[in-house]
Amino acid sequence: xxxxQFLVGAAALASVGLGTEAAQAQTSDSRARVVIAGxxxxxxxxxxxxxxxxxxxxxxxxxxKKEHHFQPGFTLVGAGIWSPAxxxxxxxxxxxxxxxxxxxxxxxxxxxxxxxVTTTGQRIDYDFLLVATGLNLNYEAIEGxxxxxxxxxxxxxxxxxxxxxxxxxxxxxxxIEAGGVGLFGRPAGEMKCAGAPLKITFIxxxxxxxxGRRGAVELVYNAHNPAVFSxxxxxxxxxxxxxxxxxxxxxxxxxxxxxxxxxxxxxxxESGDITLDYDFIHVVPPMxxxxxxxxxxxxxxxxxxxxxxxxxxxxATLRHPRxxxxxxxGDIAGVPRGKTAASVKWQVPVVVDNLVAETAGRSPQxxxxxxxxxxxxxxxxxxxLIEFDYDGNLIPSFPFIDPLKELWVSWLIEEKGLLxxxxxxxxxxx
Amino acid sequence: MSDFDLTTIYFILSESMGGWLWGFVAxxxxxxAAIVAGIMTLRKNDTPARRPLVAALVAGLVTTIIFxxxxxxxxxxxxxxxxxxxxxxxxxxxxxVPGGVxxxxxxxxxAFASNRRVAAIA
Ligand SMILES: Cc1cc2nc3c(=O)[nH]c(=O)nc-3n(C[C@H](O)[C@H](O)[C@H](O)COP(=O)(O)OP(=O)(O)OC[C@H]3O[C@@H](n4cnc5c(N)ncnc54)[C@H](O)[C@@H]3O)c2cc1C
Numbered sequence: 001x002x003x004x005q006f007l008v009g010a011a012a013l014a015s016v017g018l019g020t021e022a023a024q025a026q027t028s029d030s031r032a033r034v035v036i037a038g039x040x041x042x043x044x045x046x047x048x049x050x051x052x053x054x055x056x057x058x059x060x061x062x063x064x065k066k067e068h069h070f071q072p073g074f075t076l077v078g079a080g081i082w083s084p085a086x087x088x089x090x091x092x093x094x095x096x097x098x099x100x101x102x103x104x105x106x107x108x109x110x111x112x113x114x115x116x117v118t119t120t121g122q123r124i125d126y127d128f129l130l131v132a133t134g135l136n137l138n139y140e141a142i143e144g145x146x147x148x149x150x151x152x153x154x155x156x157x158x159x160x161x162x163x164x165x166x167x168x169x170x171x172x173x174x175x176i177e178a179g180g181v182g183l184f185g186r187p188a189g190e191m192k193c194a195g196a197p198l199k200i201t202f203i204x205x206x207x208x209x210x211x212g213r214r215g216a217v218e219l220v221y222n223a224h225n226p227a228v229f230s231x232x233x234x235x236x237x238x239x240x241x242x243x244x245x246x247x248x249x250x251x252x253x254x255x256x257x258x259x260x261x262x263x264x265x266x267x268x269x270e271s272g273d274i275t276l277d278y279d280f281i282h283v284v285p286p287m288x289x290x291x292x293x294x295x296x297x298x299x300x301x302x303x304x305x306x307x308x309x310x311x312x313x314x315x316a317t318l319r320h321p322r323x324x325x326x327x328x329x330g331d332i333a334g335v336p337r338g339k340t341a342a343s344v345k346w347q348v349p350v351v352v353d354n355l356v357a358e359t360a361g362r363s364p365q366x367x368x369x370x371x372x373x374x375x376x377x378x379x380x381x382x383x384x385l386i387e388f389d390y391d392g393n394l395i396p397s398f399p400f401i402d403p404l405k406e407l408w409v410s411w412l413i414e415e416k417g418l419l420x421x422x423x424x425x426x427x428x429x430x
Numbered sequence: 431m432s433d434f435d436l437t438t439i440y441f442i443l444s445e446s447m448g449g450w451l452w453g454f455v456a457x458x459x460x461x462x463a464a465i466v467a468g469i470m471t472l473r474k475n476d477t478p479a480r481r482p483l484v485a486a487l488v489a490g491l492v493t494t495i496i497f498x499x500x501x502x503x504x505x506x507x508x509x510x511x512x513x514x515x516x517x518x519x520x521x522x523x524x525x526x527v528p529g530g531v532x533x534x535x536x537x538x539x540x541a542f543a544s545n546r547r548v549a550a551i552a
């Protein structure tokens with residue numbers, strides 16, 4: 001920390017000496033060493049913005065993964081209208097020039113000594129650490145469930161990756177053709193894009209209707225608590241739509257085991273375990289922090305976000321309260337809501353602006369309001385553009401789009417707009 | 431979306447369309463140049479612009495109407511996906527692109543055709 005304080009002080013003196021407050025507004029001359037753990041949506045967006053606004057800093061990004069997935073597109077792959085290739089890119093195409101990419105994972109976070117150790121044994125010291133490792137999908141927490149089962153025996157899951165989303169599309173089509181009972185739902189804990197389990201339910205309903213097979217399928221949504229969505233007006237709307245579309249809802253049902261051979265799913269409920277027969281099931285796994293984060297001192301030590309290892313962070317600045325030179329951005333951040341790529345788009349400028357301000361000797365001012373967005377696809381060709389903040393207020397970006405109305409224009413944004421906006425975000429331009 | 435400014439829109443379009451963006455810009459410039467050349471030709475031949483203008487408007491309008499119903503298909507939705515006035519408005523805005531191209535092309539063709547008519551009369 002001493003080096004960091006020195007750097008901050010030196011930059012502050014430099015800015016006073018130059019006397020160019022306006023020129024310093026967007027950039028910092030700091031020579032700080034910034035390490036970014038994770039080259040996903042948040043990591044790449046951070047790297048791109050930081051490269052431009054801290055030209056003298058040494059920026060290192062650490063991630064073993066070479067492929068980059070546009071995860072919001074997994075829903076459209078699962079719907080059978082996009083191919084896996086449309087959501088698969090290469091990280092190398094988005095790593096900004098002048099940023100060093102260490103192709104390994106972080107094995108150990110050592111915030112007390114301001115360093116990380118990679119899986120290849122390399123120790124990298126930092127002045128600032130930005131943790132953007134995303135989260136782990138914990139399929140194994142569901143007894144009997146395994147990623148390799150996706151696409152077989154009526155089991156689907158659009159979360160695991162593009163190929164699995166594609167296999168899920170085939171499983172949905174087979175189910176609609178054969179008929180029977182289809183189960184949907186979500187895990188109890190924090191999860192990325194909490195709208196996706198609802199979207200895939202709507203999509204299955206819509207596809208069955210358009211093929212004249214709705215009478216042959218029974219659709220059941222198992223909500224993890226007494227609501228289908230955590231934002232009240234959205235919950236009311238989706239509940240009403242489910243009722244109108246003959247989609248049954250079981251409340252407070254959390255999937256805990258699956259028997260693929262017998263096609264039975266066991267749910268933990270308030271009145272004990274219940275086993276339901278199915279012909280098709282869309283599994284959304286519990287989610288938690290990656291192991292290296294879990295094993296570190298970074299997660300919350302108590303409270304609701306502690307068990308799954310979400311990193312302790314101030315919800316307005318994403319700064320770690322115990323390690324002030326550490327920030328958590330994206331899915332890994334232990335803040336209420338905010339686990340969407342759209343949230344990343346708003347979190348990244350806040351963290352970068354504050355880091356730039358701090359290293360330039362100014363006081364950090366930027367604040368993240370919890371912006372979370374989820375274009376709720378309600379069928380092929382229609383969606384509701386739902387955006388909300390920490391308090392569950394709907395905060396529509398476009399005043400002419402009603403967030404609680406099924407519109408083609410919202411679908412247009414989902415199908416034609418999001419990928420370009422996402423790529424622009426990765427380049428730090430949106 | 432408070433920072434949804436022109437620069438951001440440019441980068442989003444550029445990332446969405448890749449090289450096509452510049453293809454469209456080139457086409458727009460080409461059409462603009464052709465329209466200017468067409469107007470100058472009409473002036474030179476002392477021919478009224480009414481006929482080519484009306485033809486361009488009719489062709490552009492018909493194309494826009496047809497494409498308004500095709501735009502949802504381009505988004506992998508059914509032709510009947512337009513559910514609200516705002517949907518129709520956006521579909522029309524997109525359909526104006528081919529509508530504008532066809533309208534401009536018709537104007538230019540008719541304007542240059544006046545050359546031939548003038549030559550034939552002479
Ligand atoms: C099915 C589905 C639908 C979705 N729909 C939407 C939507 O409609 N709208 C929306 O905005 N968002 C949506 N999302 C969510 C969105 O994709 C994520 O919130 C976003 O990708 C989070 O970005 P991130 O950088 O935090 O994590 P990621 O993009 O997942 O990236 C994390 C990176 O960290 C790396 N990593 C992991 N562990 C380590 C380690 N130990 N060391 C170094 N690197 C590590 C990983 O390899 C990965 O590259 C959806 C997601 C899914 C799965």
